[in-house]
Amino acid sequence: MRFKQSKWHLSFKYIIWVIFPLFLNFLVEYLQRETILETWRWIQTKPYTFMVGYGIISLVFIGFYFLTARTWSATLITGSLFLVGALINYFKMELRGDAFVPWDLRLGKELSNIMEHISIEFTPQMMGGILFVSLFFIGTLFLKEKKISWRARLVGLSVSLISFMVGFYTLFMNKTNMNALGIYEINWDQVRNYNYNGFLVGFMVNTKNIIIMEPNGYSKESVENLLNSVNVTSENNVKPNIIMIMNESFWDPTKLEGVTFSEDPLPTINKLRKEAVSGWLLTQQYGGNTANTEFEVLTGDGMMFLPNGAMAYPQYVKEEYPSLASFLKEEGYTTVGIHSYQKWFWNRDEVYPALGFEKFVSDEDFNDPEIRGNYISDEETIKKLIEEYEKAKAESDAPFFGFTVTMENHAPYDDKTYPSRNISASAEGASEEVNLMLDNYVQGVKDADNALKQVIAYFEKVKEPTIVVMFGDHLPMLGNDYKVYKELGYIPEGEWSAEHYLDMYTTPFVAWNNYALKKEDMGVINAHYLAPKVLSSMQVELPRYFDYLLEMSKTIPAYSNYVYVDGEGKAQLEAPEEIKNKKQQHWLLQYDKMFGKKYSKGLLYQK
DSSP states (O other): OOOOSOHHHHHHHHHHHHHHHHHHHHHHHHHHHOSHHHHHHHHHHOHHHHHHHHHHHHHHHHHHHHHHSOHHHHHHHHHHHHHHHHHHHHHHHHHHSOOOOGGGGGOTHHHHHHHTTOOOOOOHHHHHHHHHHHHHHHHHTTOOOOOOOHHHHHHHHHHHHHHHHHHIIIIITOHHHHHHTTOOOOTTOHHHHHHHHOHHHHHHHHHHTTSOOOOTTOSHHHHHHHHHTSOOOTTOOBOOEEEEEEETTOOOGGGSTTEEESSOSOHHHHHHHHHSEEEEEEOSOSSSOHHHHHHHHHHOOOGGGSOTTOOHHHHHOOSOOOOHHHHHHHTTOEEEEEESSOTTGGGHHHHHHHHTOSEEEOGGGSSSOOEETTEEOHHHHHHHHHHHHHHHHHHOOSOEEEEEEOOTTOSOOSTTTOSSOSOOEEETTOOHHHHHHHHHHHHHHHHHHHHHHHHHHHHTSOSSOEEEEEEESSOOOOSGGGHHHHHTTSSOSSOOOHHHHHHHSEEEEEEEESSSOOOEEEEEEEGGGHHHHHHHHTTBOOOHHHHHHHHHHHHOSEEOSSOEEOTTSOEESSOOHHHHHHHHHHHHHHHHHHTSOOTTTTTTTOO
């Protein structure tokens, strides 16, 4: 039964048009802040920001109304769209300590795969939100609406779209207008961005950042001057086999205070720290986004210059892209990429050839491999690496570059990961959940260390000069909202210091060779410095771009969106102005390579 067309009926319809976006906007923020009081406090302090969010929802609602010519469908689509976005943001915040950003929408299969391993529990707030949207939807089903002509619908839809675009351009593309309404761009910390600006406005600010702006001073002359100013390391002339292993979630759990281990979980790493090259890798990632660290190491480019939360492989590598692999390929190397997981993940099946890998080995190329935890074991992955090396050597005397990415120690770390363990870890006074996660994670670390031991044992017997490098991509996600780290006092509940950022974004690395082994502690370095620093120390000739990074590392040892490390190894939240200028020069070269006119082509990876 439907209401008869009447003035009351029309009033009810337009009340819905006004009230529904208002309450939906409140709900979106409520789901992020979890209490009505906190949500109301935020609205009181940021009324203009709240009204901008209201305007966004209203224009979307009106657009869908004219598109479908029904209030109920506009209510359902708009409600579902913003409610799902708010829920995704909530779960990502809880699980990863990071926000839902526009470029997450491009993950597709990766996102659905990640969700398979996540346990989602709906809170009363979420159920209330779903009920709220449902009630409004049910109420609009009883509305009897006049038929709208296609011309009127087209005009209405056009007006809403144009209004949205004009509003976006005049507000989000204009820093002065944003600041006048109390909206500030905090793209280096998306959690702070969303807490301060609200989910909707924070998301729209990020949408603006999809547009990559040309750096100041960008020109052919500026690019060439930077590259021509580099001191080329021409005295280096060794062409060793180069084995690089990026080990999933590899970290040093002995950094956690108050944790007791049944044995040393890192005997090989600790041995190499005494006799080979070692240090700490500053990355932009925590708990995931492995491919971004991989991108930095292989290309020398920095993720800190790209929108926070961006994924380099699926977003930016669409054609041939200069990297360490392409340089070594030009130098006569056989180049092989190995990843013990599905080849489409992070677009590696398309990206690896673009980076210069002649061959890509994925999980489907393993023959009945051993599964440890939920994935192919590190030991099996190392066997595949050695197998590919031997195949390459049987076909050619060319030096071998093998870049291997493991999967065994990927989250979650629950009772199903390692039902039986040969190493244990426990923290006195910690919860059962924390100790279980520690136990399982440490088993994976022990397996990773043992796999490295096997690699070195094999290449110790090889007569050809060979380098083996192993590093972690990011710290493990040990529980929702940094549960293990917080419960054990590794980081605080509140604001982080520069040292806390350093602790949460640095992973260990070691580098061994069989021809000129010497001890060197490189301290904390950026992920994009790893190849230049390690290969140069082992007498390998570098491309000009890596020589540039090597020079830069002397001035800026490590920096990210969160923390800066000076020449004395001291962590700071803010870098000096001269350091910012150096960073801008790096961005200028990277911009030319990624988005610009490629003035550096022919120079960048020249010796």
